[in-house]
Amino acid sequence: MSxxxxxxxxxxxxxxxxxxxxxxxxxxxxxxGLGDFVVIVGATGSGKTTLINxxxxxxxxDSGKVYFEGEDMxxxxxxxxxxxxxxxxxxxxxxxxxxxxxxxxxxxxxPLYPTKLSDREIRTRALxxxxxxxxxxxxxxxPDELSGGEKQKIAIARALITNPVVIFADEPTAALDPQSxxxxxxxxxxxxxxxxxxxxxxxxxxxxxxxxxxxxELKNGKLVRVxxxxx
Amino acid sequence: xxRRILLTGIRIITRAKRRAIVFVILFTFISGLMLFSLNxxxxxHSTTLLVQSKGIILRPKGFTYVSYDENLEEKLARxxxxxxxVAVWFVNLSELEDLxxxxxxxxxxxxxxxxxxxSESFDLSPSSLxxxxxxxxxxxxxxxxxxxxxxxxxxxxxxxxxxxLKIGKYSFHVVGMLSExxxxxxxxNWIIAHESDVKRICEKYGLQKYVFGYIVIVEGxxxxxxxxxxxxxxxxxxEYKDFEVIYASANDNYRLxxxxxxLFAFSVFGCLIVGALFSYLDIRLRKRSLAILRSLGWSxxxxxxxxxxxxxxxxxxxxxxGLLALAIYRLFTAQIYVPLSVYTVLISFVVIMVSTxxxxxxxxxRSITKVKPVDALxxxxx
Numbered sequence: 001m002s003x004x005x006x007x008x009x010x011x012x013x014x015x016x017x018x019x020x021x022x023x024x025x026x027x028x029x030x031x032x033g034l035g036d037f038v039v040i041v042g043a044t045g046s047g048k049t050t051l052i053n054x055x056x057x058x059x060x061x062d063s064g065k066v067y068f069e070g071e072d073m074x075x076x077x078x079x080x081x082x083x084x085x086x087x088x089x090x091x092x093x094x095x096x097x098x099x100x101x102x103x104x105x106x107x108x109x110x111p112l113y114p115t116k117l118s119d120r121e122i123r124t125r126a127l128x129x130x131x132x133x134x135x136x137x138x139x140x141x142x143p144d145e146l147s148g149g150e151k152q153k154i155a156i157a158r159a160l161i162t163n164p165v166v167i168f169a170d171e172p173t174a175a176l177d178p179q180s181x182x183x184x185x186x187x188x189x190x191x192x193x194x195x196x197x198x199x200x201x202x203x204x205x206x207x208x209x210x211x212x213x214x215x216x217e218l219k220n221g222k223l224v225r226v227x228x229x230x231x
Numbered sequence: 232x233x234r235r236i237l238l239t240g241i242r243i244i245t246r247a248k249r250r251a252i253v254f255v256i257l258f259t260f261i262s263g264l265m266l267f268s269l270n271x272x273x274x275x276h277s278t279t280l281l282v283q284s285k286g287i288i289l290r291p292k293g294f295t296y297v298s299y300d301e302n303l304e305e306k307l308a309r310x311x312x313x314x315x316x317v318a319v320w321f322v323n324l325s326e327l328e329d330l331x332x333x334x335x336x337x338x339x340x341x342x343x344x345x346x347x348x349x350s351e352s353f354d355l356s357p358s359s360l361x362x363x364x365x366x367x368x369x370x371x372x373x374x375x376x377x378x379x380x381x382x383x384x385x386x387x388x389x390x391x392x393x394x395x396l397k398i399g400k401y402s403f404h405v406v407g408m409l410s411e412x413x414x415x416x417x418x419x420n421w422i423i424a425h426e427s428d429v430k431r432i433c434e435k436y437g438l439q440k441y442v443f444g445y446i447v448i449v450e451g452x453x454x455x456x457x458x459x460x461x462x463x464x465x466x467x468x469x470e471y472k473d474f475e476v477i478y479a480s481a482n483d484n485y486r487l488x489x490x491x492x493x494l495f496a497f498s499v500f501g502c503l504i505v506g507a508l509f510s511y512l513d514i515r516l517r518k519r520s521l522a523i524l525r526s527l528g529w530s531x532x533x534x535x536x537x538x539x540x541x542x543x544x545x546x547x548x549x550x551x552x553g554l555l556a557l558a559i560y561r562l563f564t565a566q567i568y569v570p571l572s573v574y575t576v577l578i579s580f581v582v583i584m585v586s587t588x589x590x591x592x593x594x595x596x597r598s599i600t601k602v603k604p605v606d607a608l609x610x611x612x613x
Contacts, residue, residue: 111528
């Protein structure tokens with residue numbers, strides 16, 4: 001078996017809330033391979049976002065280890081993690097997190113601004129991913145001129161521009177209408193199928209998972225396998 | 232990559248219209264104040280106030296003028312501690328009726344224009360210019376603002392800037408008008424011309440040269456050259472007994488100098504405050520955007536460059552508007568003409584840049600490293 005993309009070992013994360021310590025992730029173990037479509041389900045506040053933040057290096061665990069392609073992420077500096085995210089990871093958030101001062105096109109291009117790629121190369125890549133998500137007709141619009149579904153498609157295009165090996169989608173459909181929800185999930189599955197991009201989808205809606213996905217459930221800080229994977 | 236980030240910063244601030252406009256106005260005001268104060272302190276000092284700080288005037292005793300002695304000018308220039316000697320000399324064109332112009336023609340050298348101040352009522356420096364420009368080259372002249380010149384006993388001609396005056400075979404272009412009250416009265420017509428032109432007319436028509444006096448500028452820093460001024464003054468008094476030695480230093484000018492220094496200090500302080508305020512608001516209002524960019528893989532250095540580009544753009548734009556505002560102010564309301572030198576513009580620019588970017592950069596440095604994407608993303612979710 002090839003080396004997993006992510007290897008999570010005994011990760012613990014605690015928060016303090018109103019003077020009480022809450023264990024959000026309690027000795028979580030997880031292995032994710034390249035090309036997997038992973039669905040993490042759980043109720044609101046169950047720790048899905050915390051797990052995604054730790055997997056992406058946006059947050060650090062209190063204890064335990066997270067390996068990405070065999071490298072220990074918990075020992076990396078902030079700048080090393082920033083490089084790792086830019087080169088390997090894409091993000092799709094519930095609240096889209098588009099930069100309001102940027103047009104749709106600039107939002108998609110923004111992860112590549114601090115790179116050595118030429119302006120032309122960045123523009124070509126951006127138009128290509130915008131075409132993939134079917135948003136070429138809205139390139140010059142600002143986020144506040146777009147619908148929720150359109151914003152999420154732009155966010156997906158932005159996640160794709162760096163050709164990431166993994167896309168983290170944290171409740172990507174929670175703020176969308178049913179039609180947009182369908183379109184976004186279909187798009188993520190297409191990306192997973194055609195590009196072999198690993199998708200890690202966190203959602204409270206169990207119905208979004210399909211039979212081929214690796215589904216895990218977070219409950220009381222514990223990660224439990226539901227189908228298709230191993231913890 | 233840096234260029235792209237800088238341009239992105241500029242793009243962001245131009246889209247945040249209200250904030251950009253408010254801060255450009257603030258920086259315009261501050262830049263205008265700084266340019267105005269430095270212009271006065273710096274440039275005025277290179278004209279009238281410089282002479283009044285470091286100048287000694289040698290005037291013939293009992294006479295308003297005497298024959299011009301070139302040797303005397305050279306002798307004065309050879310003294311230790313003497314930085315410069317300028318003779319205020321002239322020819323009387325009416326001595327030669329054939330020329331058809333009844334006027335005193337004073338020779339000035341545009342390079343020494345800041346020196347031509349003999350007294351309050353005899354000021355040929357740019358400070359006394361009321362209209363047009365100061366002479367910059369040969370063939371240009373300035374006239375008294377009465378602008379009516381006797382061209383013969385019974386004929387006059389009215390001249391304005393851009394008029395042409397013919398004296399013998401020479402043509403002169405009128406470029407400026409000097410204030411009447413800055414020239415000695417007595418119903419004289421005054422033509423102020425380039426030294427080379429006056430010499431040429433002198434040689435051509437054999438006119439006698441006269442001198443109103445010699446201006447001696449001594450070595451030393453402004454406001455601290457008094458010892459030198461006194462030493463040279465005493466020397467001149469002992470050596471040239473037929474001359475009156477006048478110390479040009481006038482304490483009155485300190486009264487104008489001090490408020491300008493306060494104004495300058497105020498504008499530097501304003502830069503520090505407005506620069507810091509801009510950075511503070513920028514980070515506060517855009518914490519979310521900065522965090523998103525951080526989560527997308529932008530380094531803290533990239534974010535610092537982005538935010539500094541915004542501040543830099545607003546500051547530079549404000550500075551240019553400040554420059555424009557000063558030019559407009561000078562055009563319509565200024566009572567004293569003090570030309571704005573390149574040094575003043577450059578120094579103001581450097582001071583403004585440093586005093587805005589330093590506190591701004593410090594705040595950005597402190598705050599951006601604190602922007603943890605995960606905290607900001609949590610903030611968005613709330």
